[in-house]
Amino acid sequence: MARISAGIATSHVPAIGAAIDLGKTQDEYWAPVFEGYEFVKEWIKDNTPDVVILAYNDHASALMLDIVPTFAIGFADTFQSADEGWGRRPVPLVHNHIDLAAHVAEQLVIDEFDITIINEMDVDHGLTIPLSLVFGQVEEWPCKVIPLAVNVTQFPTPSGERCWKLGEAIRNAVKTFPEDLDVQVWGTGGMSHQLQGTRAGLINKEFDNRFLDLLAHEPEELATWTRLEYLREAGTEGIELIMWLIMRAALGYGVDELHRFYRVPASNTAVGHVVYQAKA
Template identity: 60%
Template sequence: MARITASVYTSHVPAIGAALDQGKAGDDYWQPLFRGYDYSKHWLAEQKPDVVFLVYNDHATAFSLDLIPTFALGTAARYAPADEGYGARPVPEVLGHPELAAHIAQSVIQDDFDLTLVNKMDVDHGLTVPLSLMCGQQDPKQGAWPFKVIPFAVNVVQYPAPSGRRCFQLGQAIRRAVESFDEDLNVQIWGTGGMSHQLQGPRAGLINREWDNAWLDQLIADPVACSQVPHIDYVREAGSEGIELVMWLIARGAMADVAGGPKPVVKHRFYHVPASNTAVGHLILENLRD
């Protein structure tokens, strides 16, 4: 059967993609951030996942304010990098896994979660920046990303956003779905977005290092309690865009310990400010092998 072997958590700041695309990764400003992903790239190359279930939020690219699904599952065979107003990023197109995506849709919807199924969409920096951080810069003319990707878009742009508790429960349903797929696949689940940042209003530029790191501690050690954090705490402590962290709870809910298995191994943890006007958090958790 398929199995979820690890979860990866990372911010998806658009300026990170711009720095990579413009050859600025070695600049004094950006170098400390990209060094934090050196281990991650080596780890990922060794793990060789077949599929990454990538949780992110669309930034009014595939979905406008006319139509905002709470949870949207990509079921297509391929996804083009989106033009977000300044041209598409020079990265490969994303290849999907329609068979596993369809199975997850069937299982999760029958598990009483309402999903929007998306058979065609472009993917923006919320998805492509994590791929670049973990895989390194890829030349679109030289091939594809090294694994299939199932995009899973969550609405954290227009309130009401889903609760952390609901996201955590959804992660558990996704794990059950993956484990009931009858093909032998190495699957990882990635939660992206955050950490603390606010892009507008009197608190624009807010970054809360102490709260971010305490939240990471709790995500690792007590994910059930972490899932109970109310939305107002994210907004108050991590800024208006800090609510993106509920997407990390989907990935955490899919780990084995939540279903009674052993605690995951913390393979890597990294935190850095600033990246543009955002705090960058990164974490890799690995399930113990049988």
């Protein structure tokens, strides 16, 4: 049977991708950010999964604002990096695991999630930057990746509770897949930030660190936080943190926190990153 062995969460700040692609990771400004990912880059060498289910949000690159699914799963054989206005990132094609994606989609519908199936799309920095941070600059990604797009850009977004339940449903679906696969679930986005309006530039360190504490040890409390609480405390884009709850719920209640990193600033936001190992 397939199993979920670990979970990773990280911010997906666009400027991080630019720093990687332009060879600026050791610049004075960026070096402290990338130091926070040295652990995972070494750890993943001995813990490379067969498949990553990666919860991310599209930034009006493939899913334009005329059609906004709440939850969507990629069904193409491959996905290329989206052109977000400055060309495609020079990263490998993402290869899907179609059989597992189909199984997860079917089980999610059985569990009453009306998941959208997307047969063709490009993937933007929300997905490619986490892959680059973990795997580095490689010719091919060392595992298959199932894109799981979550709407955190257009109201109404899903609640934290709904994302938690989605993570639980993904966990149940993976456990019933008959092939022997090592699966990781990743959550991306956040942490606190706001890109527009009178609070543009907001970073709430106290909120971010409380979120990280609860995510590791009392995650069920996070599922009760409302969208208004995220908006008020973490800014308009801080709602992206609900995608971390998908990852956390998919691991079950018991995890070992192998690594935690938090850094302010990186561009106009805080950066957060965790690595969890699922307990048997």
